[in-house]
Amino acid sequence: MDEHRAPSLERILRPVHRWVWRDAHRCARKLLTFAATEADGGRDLSRAAELTTDPLLRRLFLRHALDESHHAELFRARGRTMLAALGGGGGWLEARWLTPGERGGDDLRVEDVKDASLLAFLHLSEKVAAARFEVYRDVIPDEETREVFRRILRDEVFHVHYTRTQLERIAPERHRRELWLARASRLWKGYLRVATALAGRLGTVILLAQYFLVLPLFALAAKRAARRERPGWSERQREQPTLESQY
Amino acid sequence: MRILGISAHYHDSAAALVVDGLPVCAIQEERLSRRKNDSAFPLAAVEWCLDEAGLEPEELDAVVFYEKPMRKLERILVTALRAFPRSWRSFPQAMKNTLGEKAWVKGIIASRLGVPARKILFTEHHQSHAAAAFLTSPAREAAILTADGVGEWATLTEGRGSRSPDGGCAIELLRELRFPHSLGMFYSTFTAYLGFEVNEGEYKVMGLASYGEPRFAEQVRAILRPTADGALELDLGYFDFHLSGRRAWSSRLVDVFGPPRSPGHPLDLATPDGKRFADVAASVQRVLEDRLVELTRALRRETGLRDLCLGGGVALNGCANARILNESGFERVFVPPAPGDAGCALGAALYADRIHFGGRDRPVPDHAYWGCPVDAGELERLAREDGLEVELAPGDRALVERVAEELANGRIVGWMDGRCELGPRALGNRSILASPASADMRDRLNREVKFREEFRPFAPAVPAGVADRYFELPPGGARLGRFMSGVFPVRPEWRSRLGAVTHVDGTARVQVVDPEVSPRFHALLLAYGARTGIPVLLNTSFNLSGEPIVARAVEGYSTFRRSGIDLVVAGRCIVAKARASGVRREEEAVS
Incomplete structure (x- = not known):
């Protein structure tokens, strides 16, 4: 697996990863999150298999989907074993954004992309995931969890390899272009995610300001009205609003 | 009349098409989008329904949405106001969720389907459930009970439906129980407490219940108690779903039943914790059944009718349905194949056809096979x-x-x-x-x-x-x-x-x-x-x-x-x- 050497950013972040994986509770919950991500990835790939018209790609996507389901099961089983051994409690910070799973922050809508674009996306995302998993494998303190990553990394080699060869097969003239487009698309989606998150925060701040500045008087009235309500049945109005009304 | 029914934006969206009083097709969006419990606007389902019937959107006489979005917005806003200032965390999220798309349903339907706004109608959520239960059943006259998490304000309604010899239909909902007092929210809260996904794991609670003893039944009865007029009331001190988007139960509930199960945690019935969770499930299931039996017995006494139509997500609880049949006094109990929100698409379309437009009643084929064919x-x-x-x-x-x-x-x-x-x-x-x-x-x-x-x-x-x-x-x-x-x-x-x-x-x-x-x-x-x-x-x-x-x-x-x-x-x-x-x-x- 060393052919996919961890990118420099991941290597720089190695001490952070080491810190994240040091806490056993956090480690167990992260594995369960990874399990959910892998299962989602498996579903995306099975959908891709259902949509493609290329029989070989269909078979490969199905195989890939099976691998992802298997990875999900490995992560889930290990996470549950750890949680069962640890009992309740534990740290609250999962640090998901610091140590993402296989697809990382990437999202995939297989219905919206052609086979070549999908293969380019998968190739990049598998390659990044393999490098990341390699770092996790090295920094995780317990041997059994390391073994889970080792087993998964063996499949990742195949995934990185087949996505590249198939991309070259179905788009011999433009496979490099597809890869660059996929890189650009990942960057754009990353920007969109950040922008959306920022807009969301901004919206929250504005709504909270309204909540505390505008609503208190209305809240008082609403609480008074609530106190007047008696428990039990409410009779329905004899005159029901017509179907034209949204209210 | 060609009427399209739509349910969307909460969970399990769907579309259904009724032509000349009979369903032609109905399908959940998830079956086409392949995203489980897809709650998005069901464009694929709508397109498939129209293609199946060979219709263009402009040929539709009406498009009926399964609930009243503005009344729902009112409920969300009023609930936040009543919980002020404890609702400060959930308020921004609730507003963003609602104001993002859910409040503008009319515009969305008009723009996505290209139908004029005057053709867009809105039934009430529980009217849709009631119509899906009664109008698809073969009953001439029946009592109706619908129960789910929440619609606009109503969480449970009781009423009656009738078909007259001249082909007319009537559905009269007599009374309702209002949010936050809700059988559906009660069951969903315990679903989440037991570490299962809400709107998906309720079957698991029912399955798990058989492994436990209802040793917490008295405590659960105190939480879900009858009111003097025969309705139900939740002791809201045990719940947070109306206050916070973060967690459905309060610390008082944990004091009574012990720590909740983390979603990822293994559920081993051989361990004391596993046994406790099974006992909680058994107690919750028992009390839910008891309360439903009490409600339906009273409804039977009041209406004197022999048939009961059940609608809403709570009607998916097969154990409760069997006890209602055995103990309520009703001779026949009808539950449609899709009593939850997906079935509301069909219910809304049938309600508009029979009640709003006064269409003549036609017996609806008594099956569930309204989706796409296999090739x-x-x-x-x-x-x-x-x-x-x-x-x-x-x-x-x-x-x-x-x-x-x-x-x-x-x-x-x-x-x-x-x-x-x-x-x-x-x-x-x-x-x-x-x-x-x-x-x-x-x-x-x-x-x-x-x-x-x-x-x-x-x-x-x-x-x-x-x-x-x-x-x-x-x-x-x-x-x-x-x-x-x-x-x-x-x-x-x-x-x-x-x-x-x-x-x-x-x-x-x-x-x-x-x-x-x-x-x-x-x-x-x-x-x-x-x-x-x-x-x-x-x-x-x-x-x-x-x-x-x-x-x-x-x-x-x-x-x-x-x-x-x-x-x-x-x-x-x-x-x-x-x-x-x-x-x-x-x-x-x-x-």
């Missing part, structure tokens, strides 16, 4: 492309004999026939079938196909004519079994021979198969019975964990390839898994 040719093509052996049965008889033989030999069959079901149950058109004989088959299905918790039972399917021989069906039980809506005891003498479908408490959620509705499935059951002596099959939905039930042949094929299913059937096309796995061929092809 056997597609399965044949896919299998041939992948080098699998394809067998085309010369006729229906040859097909059922061949499949029955495989089932009798212990093989697991993915069975696709006709149009897919509306609602959460696979009723023999998109089913995984297997021998019900031994618990080993249940374990194999859990391990190799469904990948789900061991405590969840599998359902049996049995021909209507012999259902009584194997299951203790009370009068009216076969009707509930039509859409797998009731849980009934397996007769003790058959339990050991129906080990894969008999739950730990000796019950089963049985499907009673009518030969007129599902002739091929019925014939298959008989053919299987002729070989094994018991015409009962294990019937579970044709999907893998976390995926919607398959709709088209390609999805059935993909599920077949990714699981331990031995044989997949679409129409008369049969494909078996190759003995030697072809998985490595792909790797060879790549290298």
